[in-house]
Structure formats: C-alpha cells, structure tokens
Amino acid sequence: MNVVENVAQVFQTYMGTTMFLSIFWVCIIYVFCHGNGNGRKRLLFLLMLGILFLFNDLSLRVMGKLTDISTYYRFLWAIPILPLIAWAGTKTVMERRKFWERAVVVVLLLALFRGGMSSFLTKDSLRMPANLYNLSEDVMRVCDIIEQDKQKEQPVVAFDLECQMMARLYNPSLVWGISRRAYQEHDNAEGYEDVKKSWRAQKSMIRAVNHGMKDDAERLSRALERKQVDYIVTLNVYEMGDYLAGMGYGLVDSTGNRSIYARTEE
Numbered sequence: 261m262n263v264v265e266n267v268a269q270v271f272q273t274y275m276g277t278t279m280f281l282s283i284f285w286v287c288i289i290y291v292f293c294h295g296n297g298n299g300r301k302r303l304l305f306l307l308m309l310g311i312l313f314l315f316n317d318l319s320l321r322v323m324g325k326l327t328d329i330s331t332y333y334r335f336l337w338a339i340p341i342l343p344l345i346a347w348a349g350t351k352t353v354m355e356r357r358k359f360w361e362r363a364v365v366v367v368l369l370l371a372l373f374r375g376g377m378s379s380f381l382t383k384d385s386l387r388m389p390a391n392l393y394n395l396s397e398d399v400m401r402v403c404d405i406i407e408q409d410k411q412k413e414q415p416v417v418a419f420d421l422e423c424q425m426m427a428r429l430y431n432p433s434l435v436w437g438i439s440r441r442a443y444q445e446h447d448n449a450e451g452y453e454d455v456k457k458s459w460r461a462q463k464s465m466i467r468a469v470n471h472g473m474k475d476d477a478e479r480l481s482r483a484l485e486r487k488q489v490d491y492i493v494t495l496n497v498y499e500m501g502d503y504l505a506g507m508g509y510g511l512v513d514s515t516g517n518r519s520i521y522a523r524t525e526e
Contacts, residue, residue, distance in 0.1 A: 396422075398423075399423050401515045405515075415434060418437035418465050418491070418492045419438070438462050442459060442466065461486055462487075464483045465480065469492060472499075480507065484509075484523075493521075501519070509524065510522060
C-alpha cells in the first residue's frame, strides 16, 4: 500500500474531519481561476513542498523512525494545506473594495469554519453504526475478555500483529508487550542470527505469538518475565495452551479466532 492509499484509508475508516480537505480543493480551484501568475506559483510551490517533504514513502520511513507512523499524518498534513487556505481566505477578503463587502466575506468565512467544526448533526439526528470503531468483532471480544479479567488498570498484553494494531484503538489502556518497531523489523519466524541483542526478547515473543513457534521456551519465558506480560493473545490454530502453561500462563477464554492466556503465577 503506498502513502496516498494509506491516507485515503485512514479517512475512509475513521471518518475524520474532512472540512479542511474540501476547503483545500476549493482554494486550489479559486487560485487557478482567479489568481494571478504569482498566486499560481505560490500554489505550485506549496504542493511541491508537500510532495517533497510529506506525502512520499521516503519521508514516511524517515519520520517513522522519529515518531509513531500512526501519528505521522495527524499533524503534518496541515503544513501544505493550512497556509493555502489562509492565503486564499485573505486574498478573498482583501480583493473586496468596500468595507461592508469585506465584512460580509469575513462573516461568511467564519460561518464556514464554525459550521464545519460544530455541525447541527448530533447523535440524535444520526444513525450511529453498531460497530462504532469499524473493527473486527473478534478483536473487540478479545479486549472485552481482558477488560473483565484484568487485575490492574493497565495490563501488559503480547498480541499477535493484526490484533495489536486494532486493540489499542478499542481499548487504549492495554499496554503493548511487543513494540510497533519490533514488529516492523522482526516479524518473521526465523532465528536470532541477524537480530541485535536488544531486540531478541521481543523477537522471541513475536515468533511464539504471531507465528506459533514452540522451540525456544527458555528465552520466551525470560522475555515474558522481563516485559512483565500479563496476557498473551495468539491464534487458536497455533494451539499454544500446553506450551504457555509451562511458563505460568493459563487459558482465560477464547474467541472464534484467538485464545487469551493470563499469567497465573508471580
């Protein structure tokens, strides 16, 4: 999936505020239709800056090492978009020759922003989807089981990769036992030859939880103890019950696709 598809999927899945995108395209059309040569150059410059520094795979990889990739577009999208909206709005006001015309345009612009941020649409006037989070029912069931069983406010959970990415959205109180970066760099069932020592603990959990490997019990047990993992979530097809029981984890419950194991001894 490329960056453009990734951004589109975020908006389609989570239905964020799209007012800025709509106004952005209106501003582009306005500048091309009513702007002079310098205005078009500024517009092209902003678009090129956005493509060069933000909306490309190289920037995503570089910035992803500095911050979570999931937060990358929450803020940086505003760099090419907001200046153009501000410039086009200012141009629209200043082109009016009479004071009352400027006042009317300012009021209309403020009403536009106000209407976009606080709509007349409310919970009472909308039919909210049954699955508000647009997540897998299986993942939500996993989170509910942990929520009902947990002994502390923020339990540490070693999830399989697919479940981990969605579980945080449904229940932010669940702490990842395996980091995002560990999954990005070491999600395979291979050994530890090319794995740095600092990553081997999480690598052992990935091999067991996400790939069903049962050949390194001693290292896995140390990793679970080191990370203070309270729950392990893995696919049913791996049949990890007996293997994890030897490390002090017992089956709590299961869903259609996953089994949830909890630490039974301190």
